[in-house]
Amino acid sequence: MDRARWDWVVPAGLWEIARPLLPAARVRPQGGGVANIDDEAVFAAIIYVLVSGCAWRALPPCFGASKSTVHRRFVIWSRAGVWGRLHQRILQLLDEQALIDLSHAVLDSAHVRAKKGGELAGPSPVDRGKPGSTMHVLSDANGVPLRVGLSAANTHDSLGLKPMLSHFHMGHESHAAQSKPQRLHADKASDIPHPRKWLWGKHIGIRIARKGTESSERLGRRRWVIERTMSWLTGYRRLSPRYERQPATTWPFLGLAAALCCYKRLIKLTM
Incomplete structure (x- = not known):
């Protein structure tokens, strides 16, 4: 996927910090099913909701994910403590630079x-x-x-x-x-x-x-x-x-x- 596609939503370099903090995607033991929507697209969609204030149902189609998919993954990542750990990780980077x-x-x-x-x-x-x-x-x-x-x-x-x-x-x-x-x-x-x-x-x-x-x-x-x-x-x-x-x-x-x-x-x- 073209990473520049989400630059208008996600600040450059933020995805590289967030990606290791995300929980692993659930895999169906019996195989099959529909391929998971790309995590980076969902991450961008969540930031878009935060910045714009739009309702989940008003997400534009450019993210390639339904509002139910984005919301469901937002809940999963929230329960896993992703956002708090992302905040702490960036604070650590600031601290390492004496900032x-x-x-x-x-x-x-x-x-x-x-x-x-x-x-x-x-x-x-x-x-x-x-x-x-x-x-x-x-x-x-x-x-x-x-x-x-x-x-x-x-x-x-x-x-x-x-x-x-x-x-x-x-x-x-x-x-x-x-x-x-x-x-x-x-x-x-x-x-x-x-x-x-x-x-x-x-x-x-x-x-x-x-x-x-x-x-x-x-x-x-x-x-x-x-x-x-x-x-x-x-x-x-x-x-x-x-x-x-x-x-x-x-x-x-x-x-x-x-x-x-x-x-x-x-x-x-x-x-």
Whole structure:
């Protein structure tokens, strides 16, 4: 197959990273059947759905695969953890090029409307109580998304802090202190005693504006990068608004979007 056929959808070189992460295709023990659609075409179709926000049934015929085939393989790959491993692999490549800056990390969240409700969707306090979700993002000092998460819109932002930082490391076995953020920047929503004590226990510095006593304006010098990262992620139309009812299909799209953001950063800084 002509690889250039999918260059308008898949960034150059991304397929070579993703291919080893895919589970092996199931083979009928009795033989026969219809030949599997090429994985690369399905991978391109999934990225097209993420970028364009189109419904599965609206996939253009140029991918040579039916919407049921693409959706079925998307579910299989999602259950196999492909998108999270792809994100981690690209972060590893960035780290090998010394392109991850953990001198400080930035945590923020953004509301997305959940058109069909479902799990991890709740009445949004910023959207007149309509169903929505909260997208949590942890980035490095340059806005590279290190972790992403999802919760119901009526969940307090501070509850996302611990899950986003728990067990986080970049794999520097010989330099453990360099494998986690040295300082965390967050907005006033995280100004709660328990998260502060937890961060102190992890030896992570804290830069969170205190409610009623400190302005968030000075933190903007560090936190603007996370606003840019949020705009990168919400630029993928399948994420905002949220159409999937089940987190099992929402999470994979969010993980794939984070992987794409990291890969574009890698291309930009190494070309």
